[in-house]
Amino acid sequence: MKFETIAKTLIGLMMAGMVYLVADSVRERLVQVGDTAPDFEITADNGKVMTRGNFGGKILVLNFWATWCLPCIKEIPSLHEMQEKFKDKGLVVLAVSVDKNEKSYRDFLKRAGVGFTTARDPEANISAEYGTFKYPETYVIDGAGKVVAKYIADQDWTSPRILEQIGRLL
Numbered sequence: 224m225k226f227e228t229i230a231k232t233l234i235g236l237m238m239a240g241m242v243y244l245v246a247d248s249v250r251e252r253l254v255q256v257g258d259t260a261p262d263f264e265i266t267a268d269n270g271k272v273m274t275r276g277n278f279g280g281k282i283l284v285l286n287f288w289a290t291w292c293l294p295c296i297k298e299i300p301s302l303h304e305m306q307e308k309f310k311d312k313g314l315v316v317l318a319v320s321v322d323k324n325e326k327s328y329r330d331f332l333k334r335a336g337v338g339f340t341t342a343r344d345p346e347a348n349i350s351a352e353y354g355t356f357k358y359p360e361t362y363v364i365d366g367a368g369k370v371v372a373k374y375i376a377d378q379d380w381t382s383p384r385i386l387e388q389i390g391r392l393l
Contacts, residue, residue, distance in 0.1 A: 252351075252352065252353075253354035254352075254353045254354055254370055254373070255370065256370050256371065256372060257369065257370065258370050259368050259369060260275050260285070260353070260362060260364045260368050260370050261275070261349075261352040262274060262275045262276060262368075263275055263349045263352065265319065265344060265349060266342065267317070267340050267341065267342040268340075268343070269340060271340075273317055273340070273342065275368055276368065278366065279366075280313070280366035281313040281314065281315050281366060282309075282313055282314050282315070282363060282364070282365060282366070282371075282389070282392050283317060283362075283363070283364040284305075284306075284315065284316045284317070284361060284362075284363055284364075284389075285317050285319065285353075285361065285362045285363075285364060286302060286316065286317070286318040286319065286360075286361040287319055287321065287353070287355045287358055287359060287361070288318055288319070288320055288321075288358050288359045289320055289321050289322050290320065290322050290327055290328055290331040292358045292359060294358070294359055294376060295358050295359040296335075297377050298359060298377040298378055298380065299318075299335060299337060301378070301380040301381045301382075302316060302339065302378075302380045303316075303337065303338045303339055304380065304381050305380035305385070305386065305389065306339045307338070308381075308386070309390070312393040313393050314389065314393060315340065316340060317339070317341075317342065318337070318339060318341045318342075319341075319342050319343070319344050319349055319350065320341065320342070320343045320344070321343075321345065321347040321350060321358065322343055322345060323345045325343065328343055357375075359374075359377055360373070360374070360375050360376075361373070361374040361378070362374075363388075363392070372388060
């Protein structure tokens, strides 16, 4: 009888531990304004290895997107225009695509003439670390690695409101 009680207790503890591990691994991680941005490492299409920390005090606009996402495509021209306006003042745009099909991704980049830094993360590992599962979603990260703004859905990156917000950070 004693062995049976000990065995039931151990099985119960093991089950509780397994439930905790599964629940913890499924829990969404949502990065919010004020949080330290998760670090990442990705090789951009220009061959440079990009990390959250290698922007030398610049403002990083980290955009998660895909070629099959119409709102993502819609915001590319204004994102490019904002990059051009502020690039000499310390702004860097890094657009990380979650496209699985590399050929479609490369063909799109050629046609669209995207002028900011791009990279492909087909397994969506980086966006998952940020809690991003719908696209586009963009994080503005300051030189200290803090998320200072978060934009969900497509934006007009040349709107006076956004240009003023970004301008204040530079």
